[in-house]
Amino acid sequence: MKIAFSTEGESLESLLDTRFGRCPRFLVWNFETNSFTLVDNSQNLQATQGAGIQSAQNVINTGAEALVTGHCGPKAFKVLQAAGIPIYVAESLPIRELIDSFEKGTLLQLKEADVEGHW
């Protein structure tokens, strides 16, 4: 199973970026191989609209089966929901800790969008 984290950094010590639409990249952790890949999301930093939708598309394209981020707007939520990808929210903590929390099942799952658009 793969799980995507929004982040500004490039390692497991990097912090979670709590912005979803405008995070520069995703770190995708693979539980089978215990390794990760980085997926660029920077084209969205400049987007005037729909950044959340495109970020959601990027997450879907990574093949991740879950997403951990800080907040999620209504459109991105709809896209991820249609793709069957659950969204977990967390504080800006190191990704390594969040992987642990995910395994322990202590992360909070988002049941509906928690911010208005423009993220």
Place this chain on the structure above:
Amino acid sequence: MKIAIASGKGGTGKTSLAVALLHANAERARLLDCDVEEPNCHLFLSHTVIGHKAVELLIPQVNPNLCKLCGKCVEACQFNAIAIAGNQVMIFNELCHSCGGCARICPHGAIQEFPVKIGELSQSRCKNEAELLTGTLEIGHASAPAVIKAAKKALPLQDVPFTLIDSPPGTACTFVAAVEDSDFVFLVTEATPFGLNDLKLAVEALLNMELPFAIIVNRIQSETNLITDYANQQGFPIWLQIPEDRHIAETYARGGNLLDVKPELKKVLRELLDRCQP
């Protein structure tokens, strides 16, 4: 000649001024209410509606039987309005700019475009014979600029030398759509710190668009105020200052207009249009 009446924020008396300008120039001007999210010029003008016209945009729809989920449309949409999730293409109408790109690029002919009503134009003749054209955006649609552009393109009831455009407040894309390609802009403001702040933003936007403008200060307490200080310092013209007057507010509340209280302004309001000519 197109003259936009704009304001960095709401509540500066922009609409009242637009209405008074129309009254003072009834035989030679028409008024477009382009404040499409909240058009209200019609409340201050007795008028008869002559016709309505829907403003439509073409919005794409995907036929799931033909779609192969290839993703070409997602890539093609510059407005990030499309995503593929699960086994479906999702199009977010409210982000779609009707560019037609996705339908053109789809290799399987799965995307068809359908007209969707996003607003309405209504054309009226006022009691003073002048034309009022009102653009109204349907609630829930984001394409206000499209309605504004349609209002500006509508055929006039009669040909007159001046088209006045009551523009949406603020400096966002709706403001730009309303003022762009006008020949002159009146910026209406109030002599308050908020008024000055919003005026500066509007001035900056107009300078970027290289549009000529003059400032009109509403509800002044004194001939010299923080707007005149700013304008003098920057070398921006102020063409009219309207004193604070309790009677004016009362007249508006009754659906009257500025000229009912200050008939002497008629001459000034006619000169304002003459002065816009290069």
